Amino acid sequence: ETPLASIPAFTLKDQSKQVNLDAQYKDGKISFADWEKFSFAPIRESTVSREMTRRYFKDLDEYADCDVVIIGAGSAGLSAAYTLGKTRPDLKIALMEANVAAGGGCHVSGALMSALVARRPAEKFLEEIGVPYEEEENYVVVKHASLLISTLLSKVLQFPNIKLFNATAVEDLITRTDPSTGELRVAGVVTNWTLVALNHDTQSCMDPNTINAPVILSFTGHDGPFGAFSAKRLQDLKPKGTPNHFELGEMRGLDMNRAEDAIVKGTREIIPGLIIGGMELAEVDGSNRMGPTFGAMLLSGVKAAEEASNVHDA
Ligand code: AHZ
Numbered sequence: 001e002t003p004l005a006s007i008p009a010f011t012l013k014d015q016s017k018q019v020n021l022d023a024q025y026k027d028g029k030i031s032f033a034d035w036e037k038f039s040f041a042p043i044r045e046s047t048v049s050r051e052m053t054r055r056y057f058k059d060l061d062e063y064a065d066c067d068v069v070i071i072g073a074g075s076a077g078l079s080a081a082y083t084l085g086k087t088r089p090d091l092k093i094a095l096m097e098a099n100v101a102a103g104g105g106c107h108v109s110g111a112l113m114s115a116l117v118a119r120r121p122a123e124k125f126l127e128e129i130g131v132p133y134e135e136e137e138n139y140v141v142v143k144h145a146s147l148l149i150s151t152l153l154s155k156v157l158q159f160p161n162i163k164l165f166n167a168t169a170v171e172d173l174i175t176r177t178d179p180s181t182g183e184l185r186v187a188g189v190v191t192n193w194t195l196v197a198l199n200h201d202t203q204s205c206m207d208p209n210t211i212n213a214p215v216i217l218s219f220t221g222h223d224g225p226f227g228a229f230s231a232k233r234l235q236d237l238k239p240k241g242t243p244n245h246f247e248l249g250e251m252r253g254l255d256m257n258r259a260e261d262a263i264v265k266g267t268r269e270i271i272p273g274l275i276i277g278g279m280e281l282a283e284v285d286g287s288n289r290m291g292p293t294f295g296a297m298l299l300s301g302v303k304a305a306e307e308a309s310n311v312h313d314a
Contacts, residue, residue, distance in 0.1 A: 059163050060209065066092040068308055069189050069213045071170045071230060073097035074104020075294055076278025077219035078152045079301025080308070082129065085159035088309055093162045094211055098169040098194045098226045103149040105221060105279075106294060116145040119260060122295030125302065129155055139293075148294070169197040169226060171208055173216065173233050173274070184237060185272035188212040194226075215308050219278035219301070222251050228283040230276060237271075244271075250286035251279075259290035267303040269311055277304040 024031050068084060068091055070077050081095050101107060106116070118126065118133070123140040126133055131151050133140035142148050156162055174188035192208045200206070218230035231248060238245045259282070266285050267277035276284060277300040290296060 059165075063092065063094045063163055063165075064209075064211055066094050066211060066213045067312060068093045068215045068217065069170075069211055070095045070217045070219065071189065072104065072219040072221060072278070072280075073099075073102035073153075073164065073166070074219060074221055074278060075106040075149065075152075075297035076301045076304070077104070077217070078102065078149065078156055079125065079298045080217055080219065080277065080304040081156045081159075081162055081301075082152055083302045083305035084308055085156060085162045087305065088312075089159070089161055091161060091309075091312065093159075094213070095156070095162055095164045096168050096170050096189065096191060097164060097166045098197075098220075100167045102153050102164065102166065103146070106145050106297070107149050114144050114146075116142040116148055117293045118142065118295040118298065119256075119293060120295075122298050125298045139295075145294075165191070167194050168192070169194040170220075170229060171197050173230065173237075174210060174212065175237065178272070183272060186216050186274040187214065189216060214273060215275070215312050216273060217275045217277065217304050217308055218280055219276075219304070220280050222279040222282055222289070223249055228280050230274060231280055231283040234270065234274070234284070246284055246286075248283055250284070251282040252286060252288045254291050255288040256290050256293055259288035260293065260296035262287035263290070263296040264299045264303055267300045267307065269307055273311070275304050275307050275311065277301060 070081050070084075070093060073081070073095055077095065077097075081093065084091065084093060117139055118141075119139045123133060126140065126142065126148070129151055131142055131148050133142050157164060168191050170189045171192050172190035173186050174190060176185055176187045177183070178185055189211050190208045191211065192206065196203075196206050216230070220229040221227040228248065235246065235248050262285065263278065263281055266281050266287065268275065270276045270284060278297055279289075281287065281300070282289065
């Protein structure tokens with residue numbers, strides 16, 4: 001018998017049901033446990049439901065007021081969440097993602113051909129989160145886009161000050177007019193479960209949720225079913241003829257060199273309380289599309305976290 005691995009043994013409450021997960025070789029075969037004796041500890045179905053719903057609604061309650069809301073858990077939103085979660089453990093951060101799965105275009109389209117390209121100096125961020133890469137002169141290559149997103153997500157979700165609300169769409173922004181300056185500021189978000197949000201025109205009105213927060217970071221990607229969400233709302237709030245009006249759909253043709261610098265440098269507080277970064281910014285600024293190169297998404301997230309920290313403390 002040769003022990004192969006160090007997966008620890010676990011013991012069920014009933015001592016007679018001890019299962020040893022140490023890999024063993026016996027008679028030329030590998031075995032991890034005596035599966036005949038194997039049985040899980042018993043549970044009541046309602047207990048599982050209660051454990052999930054109690055936590056979910058407690059989180060909704062706790063995060064109804066928070067310090068920062070991040071809209072969109074694509075590569076840019078997750079990078080911002082990581083940077084802010086790590087450097088500002090004092091801030092309570094809600095991360096809203098319309099999709100069931102996080103990752104946005106990085107998981108879905110970027111993962112079609114697996115490899116992910118990031119131009120230097122974005123490899124510094126990869127080193128920070130511990131994602132290995134192959135070196136080329138001006139860029140690095142990660143074996144799988146999903147390796148980047150899953151590593152980033154696993155780190156983000158471990159921060160005690162961050163809660164991900166997935167399958168939840170931000171439907172609107174909460175706005176206030178500053179009585180002294182008359183300036184509009186963003187003061188929170190209106191949310192709903194995505195499946196509800198998608199059915200507003202087939203069902204009678206279903207109550208949305210709200211989250212109040214002084215700082216909102218928006219990374220909803222470029223125009224699409226849900227994409228460019230805050231840019232679209234902002235356009236409604238700044239109708240033609242008012243200062244800073246812009247037209248949506250301004251994103252220009254693909255130019256990797258111009259696009260990546262423009263997105264990182266342009267990541268900023270667009271109106272008080274609202275910071276826009278990632279590809280959503282291309283809709284506001286009319287900058288170029290960049291295609292499947294992800295350095296700017298990662299560093300736009302870092303810049304947005306810096307802005308958010310300063311806006312929060314101002
Ligand atoms: O589901 C969306 C996705 O995960 C989510 N999202 C969009 N609208 C939302 C809403 N409420 C909550 N109203 C919402 N979540 O936002 C995420 C956006 O991720 P993304 O990957 O589309 O955007 P990104 O800016 O993080 O990365 C863009 C990646 C691209 S696109 C592109 C090109 O077309 O040239 N190049 C790159 C690098």
